[in-house]
Amino acid sequence: MVWTGVLLVTTHNEKVALLMGTTSPYRLEGLSDGDCWSLFQELAYKNRQKEQLSFEEVGKEIAKKCRGVPLAAKALGSLMCLKNQKSEWSFIRDCAMWDLMGHEDGAGILSALRLSYEYLPTHLKQCFAYCSIFPKGYRINKNTLICLWMTEGFLPSSENMPPEEVGNGYFIELLWLSFFQNVRRDFDGNIVEFDMHDLAKSVAGVDCLTTDLARK
Structure with a gap:
């Protein structure tokens, strides 16, 4: 039997595409500024009051910094949905972190998620940073993760909940903000199950080390 299927490889690194491919790689272009703004706007402007529509100019400038990356637009849009002051929007637009992240592939995603992380409440920061214990590419079981959070004392309890x-609830909030993705139902x-973005490793810093122990 001769297999005649097609294997499609996707990667952020063009060198990987050149090594893996038998044909010339096809480079996907990012969203146009208009499309990126539309995606950002759909999330950021939910339930906006009429007087808050003046944020539009600042919003378009934030969306442009996403560099056409859909995940970055989604993450920033979800974050700005929670910001009701124009000064907060301007602060995000002018944040120095955009420049610190550079212009390499994937920088728009990391910048957006890093900014979103910095503005998380403490309890969500703690829960997300804990996810760095899982190795890269690991499919995380949602219920297992919640049990681990509970074991660590991250989850308060009451008679009502x-x-x-x-x-x-913490999981849904992190999912909404794009820290978790590719869910399986x-x-x-x-x-x-779900996947976690690589950002967890960077926010954990030196507080977490994951090693692979090969069996002999």
């Missing part, structure tokens, strides 16, 4: 429900539509 058990810690499992608190953990589920069961037949009932419940999230079972």
